[in-house]
Amino acid sequence: MDQVLAPSRPAAGGTSLLKASGIVKSFGGNRALNGVSLDVHENEIMALVGDNGAGKSTLVKILSGAEVPDEGTIHVSGRLAAIQSPHDAHDLGIATLHQNLGLVDCFDVPQNVFLGRELSTKILGVLPLLRRAEMVERTKALLRELDIRMPYLDRPVSTMSGGQRQAVAISRLLLGDIKLIIMDEPMAALGVHEGQKVLDLIQRLSLRGISFLIVSHNMEHVMSISNRVAVLKNGNLVGVVPTERTTRQDITSMIIHGRV
Ligand SMILES: Nc1ncnc2c1ncn2[C@@H]1O[C@H](COP(=O)(O)OP(=O)(O)OP(=O)(O)O)[C@@H](O)[C@H]1O
Ligand SMILES: [Mg+2]
Structure with missing residues (x-):
């Protein structure tokens, strides 16, 4: 089994693969996302973290075409993208692994x-x-x-x-022909050994040029696998930090206090 490199690999090149700008989404009177802008680069593993109800799944659903935003734009490889359905997202090279995996047992x-x-x-x-x-x-x-x-x-x-x-x-x-894989809590239901195998697979795919946006509550996974960490709180983006230049404590503090 390949070893996960820890701490994380150096930050990726920085060419924008998926750029979300000013994403707003409300459910009734509840504003789940309050103008979030996020840029996932080519060939990077970005972790998306935040407390329960911070808006992570809502953002992921919008990027994967499962929800449509009230406001905001999404660019894929520099081009304005109209993502109205998972099918649209897939055509743009964005695939999502949902928690139930979507398998037929x-x-x-x-x-x-x-x-x-x-x-x-x-x-x-x-x-x-x-x-x-x-x-x-x-x-x-x-x-x-x-x-x-x-x-x-x-x-x-x-x-x-x-x-x-x-x-x-x-x-x-x-x-x-997939360029970005989005995962919402992919390792939550797995044991330590199995979770490690999935992390290894993610790293192997990343080395082949596939980017990842991974929602996780597991700080150990976040620190070991990601290039950058994006933190959401109450529907706002607190910040995006390079993993190798931050600590678990800093990220936890961003999640709780909403400050870098
Ligand atoms: N379909 C929906 N209808 C009404 N409110 C919703 C809906 N989906 C999400 N929300 C609300 O939007 C906010 C953000 O929820 P979201 O599921 O995006 O959070 P999250 O960061 O994924 O949390 P968790 O870590 O618990 O999965 C919450 O206040 C939630 O109650
Ligand atoms: Mg969620």
């Missing part, structure tokens, strides 16, 4: 990896025939490429460990 690994994008051939021009062997081969190639070892591919994912299920869900995201 009774399906096996290749079925889950290709879920909704099954490879098929039409017999007599009408009847779809699934190209199962090809999907199995492509799943194996993908897992090999990601250095993910999975003893069985042909068992329902319900029989797999939390970490293996995460790996299947991440592989699934990578079928498309």
